[in-house]
Amino acid sequence: MTSPAPNLRLSQNLDSGRTMLGDETFLRSLEQLAILVRRVTRPGLNGEHRGLTRSNSAEFADYRPYAPGDDFRRIDWNLYGRVGALFVRLSEAREDVAIHVLLDTSRSMDFGRPNKLAYAKRLVAALSYIALSRLDQVSVGALTYDVVDRAGPLRGKDRVHRLLGFLDSLSARGTTDLNTALRRYADTGQPHGVAIVVSDLLSPSGFRAGIERLRAARMEAVVLQVLAPQELAPAVAGDVELVDRETGEIVEVTLTEAVVNEYQRRLREWTAENERICADLGVSFHQMSSATAIETVVVTELRSRRILV
Template sequence: MADQKLFDEKTRRKLEQLMLVASRVRAGAMKGERRSTKRGTSIEFADYRDYARGDDLRRLDWNIYARLERPFIKLLEDEEDLAVHLLIDTSASMGWPQDGDKNLNKFLYAQRLTAGLAYISLATNDRLTLSTLGEGRPLQYGPIRGRGYGLAMLNYVSTLQTQGIVDLNTALKNYAVRGGRPGLCFIVSDLMSPNGFQEGVNALLGKGYE
């Protein structure tokens, strides 16, 4: 299988026992695994949000869908959600070394780290978005949610390839604008960019990403 070079079944089982934690949890999305420590009536309706692949269809408001022809999910008052954003650098510098032991390749390490974090996120039902940082138009996968997307995600990450040069400042600024609901953001990169990366990171922080 395409994902075997990333990690095996034993490693996946270990990853399922972990959880990503943010210093601030964003209100406004349905969760199954992650519950608030606040006391209250968790069955009370609070708001709506757009449907994401993997959401529980029992939370879909069919009346709203009939009127607007867009799927919306009902949110509950005392539930909390974590949006996870994984940005992986696919520029040519990540492909070093090209010769010798393939296990020492930078990009293979980046793929394993990205896939591991993504697998943890899906296992705990977080809202996951993956995107490339590279030359040309970024490739985005998600947002998705739920364990059922685990193997498809691994296959997606394993097929990514390196090429060209990336301007990290520009790429990160663009993601800050188009990335959707802010949350926990991981940048998997060697940070080898001609114009640096701090301005891009500041743009993400300014939009509320951690």
């Protein structure tokens, strides 16, 4: 096991304007985790990501009898000398996994206390650190109505500083169109690996088509929805004009208890619909509040969802 990356920012203040990872204990716990990849790997460089299949890499795993057509460079001649039969050496696969962390940076993410975008940046940093620790190839994309910025691919923990710098440089702008943005990302010529979408999913056109495009590009997908506490449980505030941060659209409403209850009923239905879409597409989904500690989300919730192992 390697030591934590030096000089990492350890502050946990989400509103400081800079992306942080956490204290040393949290970093060590991240290094114990890995992003679960179910089926999609990329041949080539062997990373430390343990695959689900056997391969012929140098790390021995087992023998099998020789069959015609096998590469007889894999025949274990020492064993032939001892037992007089031909066996081929098998090794455990160490697969090189590409992790694509796609962060929604539209203006709707710049909302809430704690701020959703700051929270999402920290979550992206934590997930990227897990992948970099496993020598996986990490790419980070900033999405609004398009792919507005990107970093990577990066490999190795020493690239974490660059990653944090990139996250710091991101600011909320533009409107959300996840379908378009995900399609554009899938079309960039990196059609493999795991795509982790971090967004509030407040996209008027939804996100199903975008996920389907990722899946068509042989990418495994994970959807992490971040909502602010004020979105999950609005306060009773009387007569207000609700102003959409992205479009400027105004909805006048009297925030009574009955209205808030109706909103929460609608939120539950929307969440259930999002879960159903993800289930249909074989995609993991998890909703979280920006008020929940990152440590709790990463170490407990994502592991219980089998997104991290």
